[in-house]
Amino acid sequence: MDPGHAPGVYVGGANVxxxxxxxxxxxxxxxALLRDQVRLYAAQSGLISVLAIIVGAVRHLPxxxxxxxxxxxxKVVAIPLVLRRLLNGTDPxxxxxxxxxxxxxxxxxxxxxxxLGLASTLLLAIIVAAFGFFAAGALPVSGSGAPAxxxxxxxxxxxxxxxxxxxxxDVVSQAVGLFSLENGVSLAALVVAASxxxxxxxxxxxDLLLAVVVVGLLIRMHHGRAESLSTADLTTLRG
Numbered sequence: 222m223d224p225g226h227a228p229g230v231y232v233g234g235a236n237v238x239x240x241x242x243x244x245x246x247x248x249x250x251x252x253a254l255l256r257d258q259v260r261l262y263a264a265q266s267g268l269i270s271v272l273a274i275i276v277g278a279v280r281h282l283p284x285x286x287x288x289x290x291x292x293x294x295x296k297v298v299a300i301p302l303v304l305r306r307l308l309n310g311t312d313p314x315x316x317x318x319x320x321x322x323x324x325x326x327x328x329x330x331x332x333x334x335x336x337l338g339l340a341s342t343l344l345l346a347i348i349v350a351a352f353g354f355f356a357a358g359a360l361p362v363s364g365s366g367a368p369a370x371x372x373x374x375x376x377x378x379x380x381x382x383x384x385x386x387x388x389x390x391d392v393v394s395q396a397v398g399l400f401s402l403e404n405g406v407s408l409a410a411l412v413v414a415a416s417x418x419x420x421x422x423x424x425x426x427x428d429l430l431l432a433v434v435v436v437g438l439l440i441r442m443h444h445g446r447a448e449s450l451s452t453a454d455l456t457t458l459r460g
Contacts, residue, residue: 239371266296284419350377372412378405
């Protein structure tokens with residue numbers, strides 16, 4: 222894009238959506254309650270679906286409409302619902318904060334579950350995001366889907382999701398980090414492979430569904446054995 226000209230509505234709108242997706246990822250670090258992390262993930266996934274609809278309309282790719290609807294049904298509705306169902310089975314005594322809406326586990330206070338302080342973690346995440354943004358911008362990658370800037374943002378989302386998974390020491394936050402990492406991959410796919418055959422895109426969603434099932438089993442097994450959502454005690458298994 223010519224630096225002397227302002228971006229169009231499509232380019233500017235797509236870039237804004239991509240940046241908001243990244244900001245939602247940063248917001249997950251600041252949340253002290255599990256339910257708030259789940260809500261941010263649902264909002265982030267909804268933005269991915271909105272961007273897919275916009276790209277489909279501008280690039281005349283009707284299969285993206287189907288993908289957006291299925292992705293919204295899975296990632297905005299089904300996955301948050303599954304996480305809530307799983308957490309409803311945990312012991313409220315493990316989650317002292319409680320959820321006023323009636324889901325004690327979803328109200329679990331996880332503010333102190335990180336390996337570093339909040340300020341240090343956010344600084345690290347900003348550094349990692351900046352590295353991913355500028356490193357991706359130097360790659361000779363282009364596509365006919367979303368604007369190229371969204372690719373740089375998607376790499377930042379993936380790297381920040383890795384930081385979230387490493388930083389948090391509770392199994393649910395690590396699961397949310399994994400699922401939001403997939404959102405970063407989806408954002409990158411809208412840039413470089415928006416015209417990917419629908420059957421392949423549905424296969425990727427099926428892989429995500431399998432990951433949800435596996436993570437759900439791990440959450441149940443971990444809580445059943447440790448009677449806690451924290452993974453800090455797992456360090457005792459090291460040889």
